Amino acid sequence: MPRRVIDELLEAFPIDVQDLYEKAGESLPHSAKRWWWCWGGIAGLLFGLQAATGLLLAFYYRAEPGTAFESIRYITEDARFGLFLRSVHNWGASFMVVFLGLHMLRTFMTASFREHRWGTWMAGVGLLGVTLGLAFTGYALVGDTVSYWAIVVTSNIVGAVPLIGGLAKQLFLAGDSFNQATLSRMYALHVQIMPAALMGVVLVHLMFVRLHGMHKPGTQADLDAEAAETAEKGSHEFFPDHAIAESASFLYVALVIMLLALAFPVAMGLPFDPAVTPEHIKPEWYFYAVFHMLKLVPGQMGVVVTLLLGVALFFWPFIDQYILQPIDRALFKGRLETSLLVGMATLAVFLIWSVVEAY
């Protein structure tokens, strides 16, 4: 590029690159130099993959009961690279949920929500909710039997929420029952409202991370080791060290997603027929555990229990600080972390219910 063009661009965009570099950089603890410290970032980058593939799918998708299934069929069977893009989008959704879950597991296990970092945790739980919402509204758009019954069953669950259930169900369905406007409402949620909400909450989440700095996990001995390593080697920098690790990990994950999309491409279901109740009505796998619990605790009570569990997850830092940690101090004299035990037990129940539901 001629020198005078570069000079002109530097004049036109008076950005101090060195300053930007310094602003992006952040000193991280050496404990973050592990690949499972990349999971949150991978989930964020997967959102980028979903946005890119979703944008291309949106060129052909038509959100009405009479056209949705046919447009999905066109994407899957006729459009160039349609099957691949839809398969990547489908697998990408599952991977986004998985990496969000893994990120949550890591932060939970290392108690990263402590030391006044409850804002980061709550924003993270919000991100989980929005991501599951994106996943649900995504497969609700397909216009096949699974998506139709997913909408119907979910609307009934929403309708069972105490006090606001009726109104929420109406808002959810754009009417009293599945109708012409329901799919376009799902579509608006999936491509406009929820992505915007997700980006907003991500900003809040990252803001808390930057304001507090990354949590240094472990015992006093671990913290001492961390300080010694920093004194010896200097800081582990976010940019470029951690950013490169994040990008490389994401590329591996993206490669696995593409291979899965090629080996197990997404299939066409049957177009929905309100008159036909399929033999197996099941949501996507990430809802299996909740679905199983709703079967065990039927009716409005099940919905209430689910809501309470969601609230408990959201306020977990306070439950940990004001209920569990005092127990640890009083009963176990600091030898056990009750929070960790509760977390592992919850994970075990989640996995067992998922397997039972799949089986």
Add this chain to the structure above:
Amino acid sequence: MSLKIKEIIIALCSALIIVVLGYVVMAEKEHATGEAKPVVKADSAGCVDCHGEELENGPGRDPGIVSHWKHSVHAINGVGCMDCHGVPAVGDGPDIDNPRYTVSTVWDKESGNKSITLVTDEAGAPVERADLWKHEGAQIVTAVSPRTCAQCHETESEQFFHSRHQSASDFLGSVDNFLGRYAEGPAAANNGCQQCHGSVLRVSVPATGDEPPVYAADTWPNTGMGRVNVDGSWGSCSACHSRHEFSAELARRPENCGKCHMGPDHPQIEIFTESKHGIAFAKNADSMGMDAPGLEWVLGEDYSAAPSCSSCHLGPVAAHGNYAPMEMTHDVGARISWTLRPKISIQPGGIVDESGLVRLKEPEGRRQDMKQACLVCHGDAWVDGFYVQYDNAVHLYNEKYGKPSTAIYEHLKEVGVLDKVPMNEHLDYEYFEIWHHEGRRARHGAAMMGPDYVQWHGFYELTRNFYTKFLPAVEHAAEDAGKGEEVAAFVEKTLHEGDNWNKYHRWTEGLNAAEREAMLSWEQETYGARE
């Protein structure tokens, strides 16, 4: 808790999550695709290994056959090779039901009843079938008969046994078969007629030791509907439920029926394609759940966008209006009131067996059953109106073309203008095509609502051939035989019989305005009436 321990816990939990979710996703995909695993029973494992595609020392002998079976409902339900190709042991159930033994099938055309009796030798012992042979230590047969299918599918086999499909090979004594076998030549009959009607399967070289029997090449391979099997039974289930996939969907597909019900003499598949039913089917077939299992494809319940052949003629119909659900049948004639095959159409009577059991309802009962299928999608007035139009078309063919041409042709044989040998003279073909080709096309077109087959491929060609080919050929043949006057008088009398001349044939003389008006009034009175 130290960071090191937490790291180990995180790694273990993460690995557990990935493994469990991997299992869940795969299980979900299996549910979604409905893929079920074939069950290979011990007595069929050797067959699958040797004939299949998974041999260690090279490809199997018949990988296609085993692959078809592996994707079948039979395989998923554990029905293996030996369940069909094996035969029950001696003394395993009544001998007459054991496909190891030969039976004799009798069709009493007077009453319509069919029966089988066990064939015995002089000592009264049952006779084993000629194609039974020993293969890898097991007694098997290659060509499976409906008696084997009947061991599990008793009701379906019973219905099929009493159907017209089962006796499709009875055409072997007909003018069609004479035409194919003698006028055209044996290979034409073997490769043509018998591949639909069925061959009389016979063994040319019996089995010796481990060597299989050799079926006569002019009779095998064959999946004709009414095949006469080596065990003496009639019929081939494989005609519709092609082995080794035995697919209910395949039997429901109109293309399946179209293997035989097509062409110049019975173009049902072409008529269906032309009809509104066929157009709707072409548009909706992919969304009609045609791969539903066995009895789970009920008209009016599981689908109603369009019918296939089996929907109306065989399939189960849901309860609607005042009608109770109608069960599926494997008797293809159970809902047909007219027979459109012969020279002059009739409505065959019902069949009651010796025990008083109704094997075939009377024509009105059969029609009522067909109407029950029609009424899922059509109103009473529509269905009744259709049957008036259909009956009128059949009557028109019978009275204007079928009866007079048959009477004249029989008279020519009687008075010696034509010899007794079938299909050796020009007039034999002119007459044959009137009833066998265009006459059937017109009637089938009306039955299945294919207007072009009623008109241009039907009555138009009937009219052209009757008046400008058949009648002039009759005149010439009679004159050549020196019986011109006598035959002309007979033709005159036949065409004038009753009011036939005025109703059907007078137009040949030309009509003035008043006569045209009178004919139109007669038509409207006759064909516009609903009775």
